[in-house]
Amino acid sequence: MTRTQVVIIGGGFGGLTAARSLRQAEVILIDRTNHHLFQPLLYQVATAALSPSDIAWPLRTLFRSHPNVRVLMDDVVSIDRAARMVHLRENTPITFDVLIAAPGSRHAYLGHDEWESFAPGLKTMTDAIQVREQMLLTFENAERRRLVTGVRDRPLTFVIVGGGPTGVELAGALAEIGRKAMGPDFPALRLENLSILLVEAGSRLLPGFDAKLSAKAAGALARMGVKIKLNSPVSTIHADGVMIGQEWVASTNIIWAAGNRAAPLLSTLSAPQDSYGRVKVRPDLTIPDDSSIFVIGDAAHCVGNDGKPLPGLAPVAMQQGHYVAHLINDDIDPDRRQPFAYTDRGMLATIGRAQAVAQFGWLHVSGLFAWLLWCVVHIFFLIGFRNRFRVMSEWVWYYLTFKPGARLLFERPSSPRNSPSTDHGHERGIKDRTQD
Amino acid sequence: MTRTQVVIIGGGFGGLTAARSLRQAEVILIDRTNHHLFQPLLYQVATAALSPSDIAWPLRTLFRSHPNVRVLMDDVVSIDRAARMVHLRENTPITFDVLIAAPGSRHAYLGHDEWESFAPGLKTMTDAIQVREQMLLTFENAERRRLVTGVRDRPLTFVIVGGGPTGVELAGALAEIGRKAMGPDFPALRLENLSILLVEAGSRLLPGFDAKLSAKAAGALARMGVKIKLNSPVSTIHADGVMIGQEWVASTNIIWAAGNRAAPLLSTLSAPQDSYGRVKVRPDLTIPDDSSIFVIGDAAHCVGNDGKPLPGLAPVAMQQGHYVAHLINDDIDPDRRQPFAYTDRGMLATIGRAQAVAQFGWLHVSGLFAWLLWCVVHIFFLIGFRNRFRVMSEWVWYYLTFKPGARLLFERPSSPRNSPSTDHGHERGIKDRTQD
Numbered sequence: 066m067t068r069t070q071v072v073i074i075g076g077g078f079g080g081l082t083a084a085r086s087l088r089q090a091e092v093i094l095i096d097r098t099n100h101h102l103f104q105p106l107l108y109q110v111a112t113a114a115l116s117p118s119d120i121a122w123p124l125r126t127l128f129r130s131h132p133n134v135r136v137l138m139d140d141v142v143s144i145d146r147a148a149r150m151v152h153l154r155e156n157t158p159i160t161f162d163v164l165i166a167a168p169g170s171r172h173a174y175l176g177h178d179e180w181e182s183f184a185p186g187l188k189t190m191t192d193a194i195q196v197r198e199q200m201l202l203t204f205e206n207a208e209r210r211r212l213v214t215g216v217r218d219r220p221l222t223f224v225i226v227g228g229g230p231t232g233v234e235l236a237g238a239l240a241e242i243g244r245k246a247m248g249p250d251f252p253a254l255r256l257e258n259l260s261i262l263l264v265e266a267g268s269r270l271l272p273g274f275d276a277k278l279s280a281k282a283a284g285a286l287a288r289m290g291v292k293i294k295l296n297s298p299v300s301t302i303h304a305d306g307v308m309i310g311q312e313w314v315a316s317t318n319i320i321w322a323a324g325n326r327a328a329p330l331l332s333t334l335s336a337p338q339d340s341y342g343r344v345k346v347r348p349d350l351t352i353p354d355d356s357s358i359f360v361i362g363d364a365a366h367c368v369g370n371d372g373k374p375l376p377g378l379a380p381v382a383m384q385q386g387h388y389v390a391h392l393i394n395d396d397i398d399p400d401r402r403q404p405f406a407y408t409d410r411g412m413l414a415t416i417g418r419a420q421a422v423a424q425f426g427w428l429h430v431s432g433l434f435a436w437l438l439w440c441v442v443h444i445f446f447l448i449g450f451r452n453r454f455r456v457m458s459e460w461v462w463y464y465l466t467f468k469p470g471a472r473l474l475f476e477r478p479s480s481p482r483n484s485p486s487t488d489h490g491h492e493r494g495i496k497d498r499t500q501d
Numbered sequence: 502m503t504r505t506q507v508v509i510i511g512g513g514f515g516g517l518t519a520a521r522s523l524r525q526a527e528v529i530l531i532d533r534t535n536h537h538l539f540q541p542l543l544y545q546v547a548t549a550a551l552s553p554s555d556i557a558w559p560l561r562t563l564f565r566s567h568p569n570v571r572v573l574m575d576d577v578v579s580i581d582r583a584a585r586m587v588h589l590r591e592n593t594p595i596t597f598d599v600l601i602a603a604p605g606s607r608h609a610y611l612g613h614d615e616w617e618s619f620a621p622g623l624k625t626m627t628d629a630i631q632v633r634e635q636m637l638l639t640f641e642n643a644e645r646r647r648l649v650t651g652v653r654d655r656p657l658t659f660v661i662v663g664g665g666p667t668g669v670e671l672a673g674a675l676a677e678i679g680r681k682a683m684g685p686d687f688p689a690l691r692l693e694n695l696s697i698l699l700v701e702a703g704s705r706l707l708p709g710f711d712a713k714l715s716a717k718a719a720g721a722l723a724r725m726g727v728k729i730k731l732n733s734p735v736s737t738i739h740a741d742g743v744m745i746g747q748e749w750v751a752s753t754n755i756i757w758a759a760g761n762r763a764a765p766l767l768s769t770l771s772a773p774q775d776s777y778g779r780v781k782v783r784p785d786l787t788i789p790d791d792s793s794i795f796v797i798g799d800a801a802h803c804v805g806n807d808g809k810p811l812p813g814l815a816p817v818a819m820q821q822g823h824y825v826a827h828l829i830n831d832d833i834d835p836d837r838r839q840p841f842a843y844t845d846r847g848m849l850a851t852i853g854r855a856q857a858v859a860q861f862g863w864l865h866v867s868g869l870f871a872w873l874l875w876c877v878v879h880i881f882f883l884i885g886f887r888n889r890f891r892v893m894s895e896w897v898w899y900y901l902t903f904k905p906g907a908r909l910l911f912e913r914p915s916s917p918r919n920s921p922s923t924d925h926g927h928e929r930g931i932k933d934r935t936q937d
Contacts, residue, residue, distance in 0.1 A: 093648070099637065099641060116552045116553070116554045116555075117552070118552045119552075123686065125686035125687065126686055129685050129686065135648055135688075136644075137644075137645055137648055138641045138644075138645065139645060155645065156645055156649045157649050157650075159649070201535065205535060205574045208572075208573075208574075209573055209574065209575060209591065209592055212529070212571055212573055212592075213592045213593050213595070214593075249565050250559065250561035250562055250565065251561065252571075
């Protein structure tokens with residue numbers, strides 16, 4: 066008996082859950098990296114509170130006890146529905162009986178792709194490391210100028226575009242690290258010299274949450290010194306600043322948290338897509354005319370009970386992955402499939418130390434209690450005991466000391482590699498033995 | 502009263518110890534990175550056992566309670582003795598009354614700088630991350646070829662050039678991670694397919710240690726499956742292999758641990774240097790004709806009691822940093838300075854889990870006891886409680902599970918950044934909220 070060959074594109078929350086739930090099928094899980102990324106905590110890597118390996122876990126290790134799942138690190142370039150195969154960048158194509166596309170989304174610039182180089186987004190580990198390096202270098206450069214010239218610098222302005230959870234969490238984390246952790250380390254940075262601006266085109270922060278919680282979040286951020294601009298669409302971004310409505314704000318630290326677009330790969334499916342590039346799936350998460358091609362996670366436009374598309378949340382993706390795996394495990398005929406139904410278990414966003422907002426059905430909470438809930442939920446969902454343990458100890462340490470641990474700059478971007486003549490080597494410190 | 506202005510070049514073991522020990526002087530510590538690197542554990546980052554932030558610590562945080570020390574992240578381009586100033590890459594020059602040069606050393610290729618691109622060395626964090634990525638990609642590529650073509654790959658050969666402590670530690674760590682951690686994750690890699698070759702030009706491993714301990718180390722490595730070639734100088738290195746004596750060994754994973762050269766910056770001092778580029782210092786660690794310019798650490802050629810130059814060990818650098826700070830603190834006249842005397846507290850090298858060699862004066866030990874000593878000493882010297890705690894928990898975890906935690910590949914090097922058209926984004930998994 067030949068077993069069903071299932072190809073899963075993407076090792077995020079949806080793809081990972083599907084792969085883990087598939088029992089009999091022969092599964093090939095394709096991801097461009099070698100790890101599952103716990104994206105909800107990516108902003109903590111960007112603000113140097115956590116290390117990359119705290120929120121990422123090698124996919125192969127996660128599937129050690131799943132002999133039916135093979136992991137392949139590669140880029141899927143296109144999907145050929147007729148031939149039932151996916152084309153890869155580095156390999157010959159791979160055929161499938163069933164396809165689960167969970168390629169996720171990427172930040173998008175409202176048609177202004179040229180903004181990306183001035184205002185990086187925050188979707189991948191590479192993004193987070195880039196944001197972290199830029200932030201740390203900004204502090205280092207300000208300190209260097211003061212040390213050499215003797216004058217305090219012009220204000221450092223960080224601009225975060227987008228008042229959703231990522232923007233709110235980034236603004237809160239930056240305010241904390243800037244004032245409490247960087248302050249003692251960089252004497253040039255006094256409180257009044259650091260400015261964090263959170264810009265939102267809509268009328269309130271956290272539009273997915275209840276309006277009262279939005280107000281609580283805005284109040285908490287304001288008390289931490291974050292300036293909030295609502296109803297303020299960004300009209301242009303340059304290397305040295307951003308135009309917000311009619312106002313020009315000078316800043317070399319702009320972070321984009323304002324828009325997403327589903328993976329371009331999806332267009333090769335030739336299925337209907339919405340304006341965000343998400344594939345409009347049927348109630349069983351398949352594409353029209355093909356009951357063995359599923360699209361899940363935030364690559365899918367899946368209509369919920371309220372008639373609106375489900376939000377791009379990790380729980381949605383995980384429930385969808387589980388649902389699809391169940392259909393495949395039990396080999397359920399297309400016409401006998403129950404529609405996918407999302408069980409909303411609530412939403413959380415953290416603002417800073419001991420500050421968060423949470424919404425569980427009728428229960429809306431904020432402040433310390435919401436923050437503790439946030440910690441518990443995130444620790445609980447971190448995959449693998451080891452990361453849970455590390456992240457928890459990291460948070461306890463940071464809570465007690467305000468010394469975030471992941472503030473490393475390896476080399477300045479201007480330093481050429483492999484260039485011994487300009488390589489003065491004085492960062493190496495003392496090597497440990499001479500005979501190496 | 503004007504305070505003495507001391508400039509320290511390099512935040513390694515020597516420079517850091519000097520800066521911490523200086524009491525009254527106004528100190529500027531210049532380093533090309535923003536952190537102190539615990540270089541003896543760098544090979545553990547290269548083999549994915551530890552994360553970068555486990556063995557590095559921001560210099561600014563280390564000096565929070567030292568108001569007389571300012572940290573400057575920059576490259577020193579040259580030293581101008583006549584003008585008493587150092588020239589920086591990014592800033593105007595800085596003047597000094599006293600200079601402590603601790604710029605360290607860099608791996609050197611015996612006059613064959615062109616080998617560097619095929620056989621990276623291991624001196625900086627960037628080096629370690631490069632070695633780690635290359636190792637992980639080799640495993641991923643082997644697995645990908647088997648998955649797609651169905652045939653097992655040709656053997657994977659890792660070649661380590663240099664049988665000193667770094668070479669021995671790398672070989673042992675690679676043997677362990679390859680066979681025990683990677684084995685279960687990469688079904689294509691069977692034991693007989695992985696080959697680790699340690700090449701040494703001299704007649705034994707660990708030439709700095711007692712000959713019996715060298716033999717113990719060689720025996721332990723051989724039992725772990727490492728092939729050792731002694732009396733085998735490398736005559737050429739290409740992208741696809743290495744010529745060892747008359748034998749060609751095909752390998753795309755060659756790591757260089759065979760030679761060092763002191764920082765090129767030192768030549769601008771116009772002081773006598775030895776053939777490794779180290780400055781020949783006087784007994785008080787100053788350069789000839791200038792009693793307020795010190796050179797310490799493995800940038801210095803400092804003759805020990807046995808008439809030979811002191812080895813480039815962390816304890817030597819730390820004792821030298823302490824000695825120089827004492828001379829400055831007490832403002833001791835050049836003609837009243839006691840010569841620097843190194844107190845040898847022993848040497849350690851680890852081979853693998855529960856395998857090490859140690860030499861403390863007459864006490865020579867190997868095996869589990871030496872390994873436990875090694876763990877205690879390295880944990881003890883790690884700067885900052887937090888890193889100690891993290892590294893210890895990391896080691897305990899690895900010891901129990903053989904699941905090293907830092908095996909992350911973010912993007913394949915061939916993937917262009919900022920190129921949305923080829924950016925299929927499917928590694929992003931499921932983003933956590935839609936309204937970001």
